[in-house]
Amino acid sequence: MLLKIGSKGEDVKKLQSKLGLGADGIFGKGTEEAVKSFQTKNGLTPDGIVGEGTWNKIFGSQQIIAEPAPVVPVVSVPPLAGIKLDKLKGHIPDSVLAQIPETMAKFDINTPLRLAHFLAQCGHESGGFRLTKENLNYSAKGLIGTFGKYFKEAGLAESYQRNPTKIANRVYANRMGNGPESSGDGSKYCGRGFIQLTGKDNYTAFSKSIGEDCVSNPELVATKYPLASAGWFFKRNCLSKCDAGASDAVVTSVTKCVNGGTIGLPDRIKHFKEYYSLLA
Secondary structure (H helix, E strand, C coil), X not given: CCECCCCECHHHHHHHHHCCCCCCCECCHHHHHHHHHHHHHCCCCCCCCXXXXXXXXXXXXXXXXXXXXXXXXXXXXXXXXXXXXXXXXXXXXXXXXXXXXXXXXXXXXXXXHHHHHXXXXXXXXXXXXXXXXXXXXXXXXXXXXXXXXXXXXXXXXXXXXXXXXXXXXHHCCCCCCCCCHHHCHHHHCCCECCCCECCHHHHHHHHHHHCCCCCCCCHXXXXXXXXXXXXXXXXXXXXXXXXXXXXXXHHHHHHHHHHCCCCCHHHHHHHHHHHHHHHC
């Protein structure tokens, strides 16, 4: 994320509202001055530019950082396997719609049922297809609550808090193909894409499936392949569960496959029903 003079859109409106400004969605001099004032008061470089650090400080974020998917204008999306994707216009961002045909074909997400399940999970996991990169910007309390087994020693969480790179390197070390904490693999192969591809092994396998090196350039997963990486994961883990039907119980089963639990289940069910009613 990078907001500065000339930026426009919903993120600017959100920023302006948080700073107590008129939310017109246009980053002008007034917004810049308010940002500088906030940065000065909070020990940040007062450059008037809202990057990851300033955004997290303003919103107290411990969530995922938005990296906008590539903007690809869509005039018409052709049917694929009899599925009329045009019906999703207005419900799915155009930039994501443009990626659906190739993702469907490559990863066998080729029925209305499978696609509705897939999009419902992607939409929830990514905050409405906006968030494509994990950010582990936790407080000490948040670290203990979420990753307690990695921060058992007294005072250890405090030495890692609010340092996403350092946190990722610890909690993802020595697993999923990553090296030790000192290798930096944890932060290099943190969660990216609409269903958070994580770990060097997964980046390696995904790279082989698409024929492009996302191991050397992991940011490609967030910027170029947010939907394809999700499709790769979905094919490997969830397709058979999707085929069980359209009930809430099936959505729950798919959610557990994606999330490891049932966090956000009502929202996932709502979006599944929305998409399936359009596609079926």
